[in-house]
Amino acid sequence: MVGDTGLRARLVQVGVDLVRSDGAATLTLREIARRAGVSHGAPRRYFPTHLALLSEIARTGFADLTAQITQTLADCPDDPRARLAALARRYVDFGCRDRGMFELMFRHDLLESNHLGLRDSSLPLFEMAVDLISRARPGTGTPPTVLAGALWTNLHGIVELRNWGSLRLATGTDDVEPLLHAALEAHLGPMRPSP
């Protein structure tokens, strides 16, 4: 399966490269086909619709993010709070660095044609967070899914509003570090100064 030269895989790969280099707006069906060197009708053989292809591209984004976070956690001490902070920092870093892909992954119109797969792709990440937070903050009355959700939404909002440009407007810089630090302190309690 390495170096899969099939058109289906090539289309997805072209899409991934394209969204990374030129942003989410350039991901038209015909442009992807063009860069893959095939006619505009060819993708239809593998993807019933444009959105189905985009969903597949987005799925690789979730896989990539999951892999990055898994790798990050592997190189991390065993303290649940430190691990959560590392996870959080990776998530935000991914969203800021891989802007187009992040935007694609959470596009609302992708879901309607893809009720199952895409949302599920985010579940492993969420479960990591739930597991960590139930160990970092045991004995709270609040269910760990809610605690993890509150943290996740905070991270997600940081990325979203930073990429929207309101950080620069409100705090004078695009640096997410102060916000991230404040968010972690809010959800996990006092942290030592950021690394």
Add this chain to the structure above:
Amino acid sequence: MVGDTGLRARLVQVGVDLVRSDGAATLTLREIARRAGVSHGAPRRYFPTHLALLSEIARTGFADLTAQITQTLADCPDDPRARLAALARRYVDFGCRDRGMFELMFRHDLLESNHLGLRDSSLPLFEMAVDLISRARPGTGTPPTVLAGALWTNLHGIVELRNWGSLRLATGTDDVEPLLHAALEAHLGPMRPSP
């Protein structure tokens, strides 16, 4: 200016109604023109581009949200924490109820054609939050803009991920109340049970 029958105002109003009733995807230039009863070229007399019209529509969304929150704060006790909680609840409620408009307001591609106006429309809200949080949590080492930003991003992420559908997936329901409560406790300290 009441009952302004000019085409410019009518186009914006049609857009507002349309995004509320049919969602953000139906906001094509030609559809707006059609529903306003004019030809597809007419809007060009008032808006140089499609995105300029969309920006104007989004701006009314920010104005509406600002008005709603101002009204909410007017009917609220003087306690900064209670006021912040009310502001937060209104923000999230707006984003969940007025989904299409919320999506439009924070569309990334609207900003490029509108470097100034649109982002600025969100500033008054942010400044309310900064003011309230500097009174609710004085003496923290963290600047109030950062504290307010951390809270705002949390609220924003709650809306975004709820509308994306991950709340239902992660917590089994679309109800934002537990998450909102957890977020408020995280950023403001222990709260009494939600109203």
Add this chain to the structure above:
DNA sequence: AGGCTCCGTAGACAGTGTCTACCAACTTGA
């Protein structure tokens, strides 16, 4: 060889945003 399925091409269609030419009505100036 004859069928057959796979896989991609090519063209049509309706829809989009933008641009340009046109034109009718109203305002303005001498």
Add this chain to the structure above:
DNA sequence: TCAAGTTGGTAGACACTGTCTACGGAGCCT
């Protein structure tokens, strides 16, 4: 009063999009 100019909208063309359908050429199997 009448001519000129401005305002505000129409209508059609253009390039582009996603989808659909008819076609064709390999390769394979009996």
